[in-house]
Amino acid sequence: MDFDSKAQAWDNxxxxxxxxxxxxxxxxxxxxxxxxxxxxxxxxxxGQVSLFLHKHFRHIYLxxxxxxxxxxxxxxxxxxxxxNMEPLFxxxxxxxxxxxxxxxxxxxxxxxxxxxxxxxxxxxxxTLKPGGLLFIGDLEKEDGSFHDHAHDFRGHHGFEKDKLxxxxxxxxxxxxxxxxxxxxxxxxxxxxLKEFPLxxxxxxxx
Numbered sequence: 001m002d003f004d005s006k007a008q009a010w011d012n013x014x015x016x017x018x019x020x021x022x023x024x025x026x027x028x029x030x031x032x033x034x035x036x037x038x039x040x041x042x043x044x045x046x047g048q049v050s051l052f053l054h055k056h057f058r059h060i061y062l063x064x065x066x067x068x069x070x071x072x073x074x075x076x077x078x079x080x081x082x083x084n085m086e087p088l089f090x091x092x093x094x095x096x097x098x099x100x101x102x103x104x105x106x107x108x109x110x111x112x113x114x115x116x117x118x119x120x121x122x123x124x125x126x127t128l129k130p131g132g133l134l135f136i137g138d139l140e141k142e143d144g145s146f147h148d149h150a151h152d153f154r155g156h157h158g159f160e161k162d163k164l165x166x167x168x169x170x171x172x173x174x175x176x177x178x179x180x181x182x183x184x185x186x187x188x189x190x191x192x193l194k195e196f197p198l199x200x201x202x203x204x205x206x
Contacts, residue, residue, distance in 0.1 A: 003045070003066040003068060003069055004066050004067060004068030004069070005068070006068075007045075007046065007066065007068030007069045007071065007072045008068070008072065010045060010046050010069070010072065011046050011048065011072070011076070015184070016048060017048060018182075019108070019109075019137075019182050019184070019198070020048035020049045020051075020052060020108065021052055022181050022182045023049055023106075023108045023135075023137040023181065023182070023198075023200065024049050024052035024053050025052075026135070026137070026179075026181050026200040026202075027049075027053060027104075027106055027135050028053070028056060030133065030135065030176075030177065030202050031056060031104070031133075034103075035058065036058045037056070037057050037058060037103040037104055038057065038058055038059045038060075038061075038101075038102055038103050038104075039053075039057045039059070039060045039061070039102065039103060039104040039105065039106065040060070040061045040062075040063060040097070040099065040102050040104070040105045040106075040127065041060060041061070041062045041063065041105075041106055041107065042063055042092065042105060042106070042107040042110055042120075042124075043063070043064060043107050043108070043109070043110025043111075043113070044062035044063060044064045044069070044073060044087070045064060045066070045069045045073070046069055046072040046073050046076055047062055047073040047076050047077065047085065047087075049106065049108050050062055050085055051076065051080070051082075053106075054082055054084055054085050057084065057104070058084060059084050059086065060084060060085045060086065061086050061088055061097075061099055061102075062085060062086065062087045062088065063088045063090050063092060063097065064087075064088075064089065064090075065089070065090065065091040065092075065093075067089055070087050070089045073087045074087055092120060092123050093114065093116065093119065093120065096123065096126075097123065097127055099127055100126075100127060100129075101128075101129040102127050102128050102129065102132055103128075103129065103132050103133065104128075104132060104133045104134075104135070105124050105127065105128060105132070105133075105134050105135070106134070106135040106136075106137075107135070107136055107137070107138075108137040108138070109137065109138055109139070109198075110138075111136060111138050111156070111159070112138050112139050112155045112156045112157070112158060112159070113155040114155065114156075115154055115155060115156075117156070117167055118167065118170070118171065121167060121168060121170075121171040121173070122171050124171070124205075125171045125172040125173065125205060128205040129205070130205055130206065131204060131205060132204070132205040133202060133203070133204055133205070134168075134173060134202070134203045134204075134205065135200070135201070135202050136164075136199075136200070136201045136202075136203075137181065137182075137198055137199070137200050137201075138158070138159060138198060138199065139157075139158035139159065139196055139197075139198060139199075140158050140159065140160075140180070140196070140197045140198065140199050141157065141158040141159060141160045142157050142158040142196055143157065144157045145188055145194060146158070146186065146196055148188055148189045149189055158196075159199070161178055161199070161201075164201065165178075165201075168203050172205060172206045173203040173204065173205055173206065174203060174204050174206055175201060175202070175203050176202045176203060176204050177200070177201065177202035178199060178200070178201050178202075179199065179200050180197050180198065180199055180200075181198060181199065181200040182197075182198040183195050183196065183197050183198070184196045184197075184198065
């Protein structure tokens with residue numbers, strides 16, 4: 001999917017903003033009372049989630065592999081004069097993050113685009129400190145129609161809780177929470193509207 005071409009208009013969609021806000025609220029409810037936490041947002045896009053969360057962290061690294069998204073993110077940070085959000089243009093599937101001992105990693109609607117989940121979860125595990133928290137927001141298992149417009153899509157058609165939990169455990173995580181937090185309504189190629197539930201999963205690095 002070409003996220004560069006979508007970057008400039010990304011923040012104009014109120015549904016995306018509301019989705020980010022709801023995910024951020026779930027994260028806020030799950031954070032320990034510690035003002036010195038350091039976080040990383042994987043697949044940050046324009047920074048919608050972190051813009052809701054930045055006051056809850058001492059520092060946030062925002063990683064994305066789309067230069068277009070990173071450009072809009074930098075502009076969002078400048079416009080708001082935010083000092084603790086640091087954008088990084090990087091593909092974690094090809095190079096390590098060079099950041100260690102993080103307290104929190106969060107990612108919204110990105111994992112279903114990652115073919116090798118085992119690899120990225122291993123990266124998360126090696127980047128978080130023991131006891132660190134991972135928050136995932138993504139699609140529940142669906143029939144493939146969510147990406148029916150993207151005929152070159154090679155990712156996952158959502159996730160089953162138990163299978164994702166096992167993969168997390170394989171990479172050193174223990175699941176601590178799972179719930180639905182949002183429903184997306186999307187127009188399919190045939191013109192029909194369909195609802196897609198999103199889940200929130202929290203896991204702790206062992």
